[in-house]
Amino acid sequence: MPSRVIAASYNVSATQVRKAHRPLRRPQLGRFLLIALALLFLGVFLVLPLLAVFVEALAKGVRVYLTAISDPMAWAAVKLTLLVAATAVPLNLVFGVAAAWAIAKFEFRGKSILITLIDLPFAVSPVIAGLIFILIFGTHGWFGGYLRDHHIRVVFAVPGIVLATIFVTFPFIARELIPVMQAQGKDDEETALSLGATGWQTFWRVTLPNIRWGLLYGVLLCNARAKGEFGAVSVVSGHVRGLTNTMPLHVEILYNEYNYTAAFAVASLLALLALVTLAGKSILESRQPELRHAARPPRDRTRRENA
Amino acid sequence: MATPIAAVELKLHKPRRVLPGFGLTLGYTMVYLSLLVLIPLSSVFIRSLGLGWGHFWEIVTAPRVIASLRLSFGASLIAALLNAIFGLVVGWVLVRYTFPFRRLIDAIVDLPFALPTAVAGIALTVLYAPNGWLGAGLMPLGIKVAYTPAGIVVALTFIGLPFVVRTLQPVLEDLDKEVEQAAATLGASAAQGFARVILPALWPAMLTGFALAFARAVGEYGSVIFIAGNMPMKSEIAPLLIVTKLEQYDYAGATAIAVVMLVLSFALMLGINALQNWTLSRHGGR
Numbered sequence: 001m002p003s004r005v006i007a008a009s010y011n012v013s014a015t016q017v018r019k020a021h022r023p024l025r026r027p028q029l030g031r032f033l034l035i036a037l038a039l040l041f042l043g044v045f046l047v048l049p050l051l052a053v054f055v056e057a058l059a060k061g062v063r064v065y066l067t068a069i070s071d072p073m074a075w076a077a078v079k080l081t082l083l084v085a086a087t088a089v090p091l092n093l094v095f096g097v098a099a100a101w102a103i104a105k106f107e108f109r110g111k112s113i114l115i116t117l118i119d120l121p122f123a124v125s126p127v128i129a130g131l132i133f134i135l136i137f138g139t140h141g142w143f144g145g146y147l148r149d150h151h152i153r154v155v156f157a158v159p160g161i162v163l164a165t166i167f168v169t170f171p172f173i174a175r176e177l178i179p180v181m182q183a184q185g186k187d188d189e190e191t192a193l194s195l196g197a198t199g200w201q202t203f204w205r206v207t208l209p210n211i212r213w214g215l216l217y218g219v220l221l222c223n224a225r226a227k228g229e230f231g232a233v234s235v236v237s238g239h240v241r242g243l244t245n246t247m248p249l250h251v252e253i254l255y256n257e258y259n260y261t262a263a264f265a266v267a268s269l270l271a272l273l274a275l276v277t278l279a280g281k282s283i284l285e286s287r288q289p290e291l292r293h294a295a296r297p298p299r300d301r302t303r304r305e306n307a
Numbered sequence: 308m309a310t311p312i313a314a315v316e317l318k319l320h321k322p323r324r325v326l327p328g329f330g331l332t333l334g335y336t337m338v339y340l341s342l343l344v345l346i347p348l349s350s351v352f353i354r355s356l357g358l359g360w361g362h363f364w365e366i367v368t369a370p371r372v373i374a375s376l377r378l379s380f381g382a383s384l385i386a387a388l389l390n391a392i393f394g395l396v397v398g399w400v401l402v403r404y405t406f407p408f409r410r411l412i413d414a415i416v417d418l419p420f421a422l423p424t425a426v427a428g429i430a431l432t433v434l435y436a437p438n439g440w441l442g443a444g445l446m447p448l449g450i451k452v453a454y455t456p457a458g459i460v461v462a463l464t465f466i467g468l469p470f471v472v473r474t475l476q477p478v479l480e481d482l483d484k485e486v487e488q489a490a491a492t493l494g495a496s497a498a499q500g501f502a503r504v505i506l507p508a509l510w511p512a513m514l515t516g517f518a519l520a521f522a523r524a525v526g527e528y529g530s531v532i533f534i535a536g537n538m539p540m541k542s543e544i545a546p547l548l549i550v551t552k553l554e555q556y557d558y559a560g561a562t563a564i565a566v567v568m569l570v571l572s573f574a575l576m577l578g579i580n581a582l583q584n585w586t587l588s589r590h591g592g593r
Contacts, residue, residue: 030497031404034396034399034400034404035400035404035406037396038393038396038397038399038400038401039412041393041396041397042397042412042415042416044441045464045465045468046415046416046418046419046465046468047415048434048440048441049422049427049430049431049434049465050418050422050430052430052433052434052440053426053429053430056430056433094335095335095336095339095340098331098332098335098336098339099332099336099340101328101332102329102332102333102336103336105326105329106326106329106333108329108333114336114340116576116580117340117344117345118340119576120344120348120576121344122522122523123522123526123572123573123575123576124348124526124569124572125525125526125527125528125546125549125565125568125572126526126527126528126529126546127526127528127546127547127549127550127565128351128526128546128549128565128568128569131351131549131553131561131562131565132347132348132350132351133347134553134558135350135351135354135558135562136346136347136350138558140558141350142350163343163347166343167343167344167347170343170344186325186326189326190325190326193325193326193327199326199327199328202326203328221420224420224421227423228421228422228423228424228425228426229423230423230424230425230528230529231424231527231528231529231546234528234529234550235550235553247423248423248424248425248426248529249425251423251425251426251429252425252533255429255533260433263429264429267423267425267426267429267430270422270423270425270426271422271426273421274418274421274422274423274426275421277421278414278415278417278418278421279414281414281417281421282410282414292476292477
């Protein structure tokens with residue numbers, strides 16, 4: 001309503017009305033400054049490092065870049081990283097679905113403790129995640145003697161890298177699926193069962209289609225972390241080039257050898273993976289807006305939904 | 308005959324679980340959790356028991372260990388504070404204002420979750436090195452970032468950035484604009500409205516985001532070691548000291564430091580949980 005009309009109806013001057021309304025209009029300058037400050041902060045802290053990776057990788061030209069990423073040692077690292085993620089992600093996926101089914105569809109005592117325990121790996125430094133497997137499977141570890149006698153290598157070999165990666169990425173899929181399954185409730189499943197479907201049929205045909213975006217979201221985040229994990233893997237790897245070197249570890253070795261272009265070339269592949277992950281994340285979030293607040297602890301999210 | 312009806316009734320009244328798979332899924336969850344998380348984690352505590360209290364105390368109170376713990380927790384505190392302040396600005400701008408590329412910028416906030424820490428580490432190091440894009444500009448001002456504790460704060464700020472923004476965003480979206488406007492019509496200035504109306508509503512989420520960023524920063528390793536310089540007593544973080552001790556086959560030393568870090572981290576996690584319960588009990592009934 002124009003201020004003159006309001007003024008007329010309340011018998012006060014138009015200026016007085018406009019004055020009273022002024023605080024409602026946010027000062028344009030303040031808005032501009034806040035946006036500028038936010039963009040400056042994000043630009044310096046996020047965009048510049050990302051740009052630096054690609055600029056450094058291509059600093060000596062495309063040919064040097066291509067030579068660096070087609071190096072056999074780099075390829076061995078890529079293959080190992082793919083292998084580790086291809087083992088760790090499906091295992092955590094099966095666990096995530098099982099845990100979410102038990103927690104979301106049933107009531108039992110100690111449920112909130114179980115949820116806290118599933119989140120536990122997030123509170124553990126990656127370095128400690130590596131250390132625990134050395135304490136168990138290392139030469140002086142609990143099973144060290146047995147493994148030595150049977151010539152089985154766990155730490156400083158691929159199995160140790162897989163174990164450490166599973167530990168670090170443990171909660172990702174479960175914590176995405178639990179709230180999604182809780183929000184779905186169990187009416188659909190109960191209907192399917194009452195119509196004569198078996199438990200497995202119900203899961204494959206009713207539950208899975210309902211949770212597919214949440215599932216994909218969890219897999220996406222789990223995969224990104226599994227391929228990019230550094231600290232935990234670094235402790236258990238032993239850094240044998242071509243054998244126990246994942247991509248992030250290979251980046252470190254090249255960097256420490258002052259081979260910056262090669263280091264950033266391999267790093268640029270990981271940065272591309274991060275960009276693909278972010279793009280996939282945005283697409284899934286636009287399909288299912290509830291997925292957006294991934295950083296929130298699941299307990300908090302669930303209670304908000306129940307409220 | 309009454310018996311079949313009674314039987315049916317009995318069946319109906321028995322609190323039966325309709326959905327199958329409870330035993331299987333909970334059993335699998337417990338076994339997998341125990342084998343991959345609980346038993347491995349317990350190894351640190353069991354190993355440290357073998358050290359004896361005297362030896363344990365001697366290790367964790369060594370000047371180099373104390374210095375590394377102080378640095379890890381101190382730098383994480385500063386980084387989490389920076390995240391809280393700038394996270395509020397970024398979250399506010401993303402929720403309240405419209406400007407070009409807002410959705411793209413919103414998506415990029417999650418970059419620290421997706422970018423491997425080692426990549427972040429070397430990228431930040433070349434930026435802040437004395438001859439880097441930013442380092443060269445700061446040099447004449449007498450500010451050295453790379454290879455100093457300031458560099459550690461920069462790396463930890465990068466790592467923790469999404470936590471505060473992402474915990475604040477939903478609260479900002481829920482925040483009733485009418486309450487602010489009511490405050491404004493009642494004569495409150497923009498600053499008063501912010502301090503008395505908006506900030507109290509955001510406070511719990513900011514504290515949660517701050518705590519999550521802090522917890523993540525304390526254990527961080529990959530992004531820090533490249534930029535830190537790693538000088539004992541000066542720029543050596545606690546996770547790095549664990550790695551150093553392991554490389555020297557000093558398992559007792561590594562285990563003792565790990566126990567201290569784990570106990571502090573778990574206490575922090577319990578604190579975050581308590582904080583959330585407290586917040587929900589205060590604001591949940593709205």
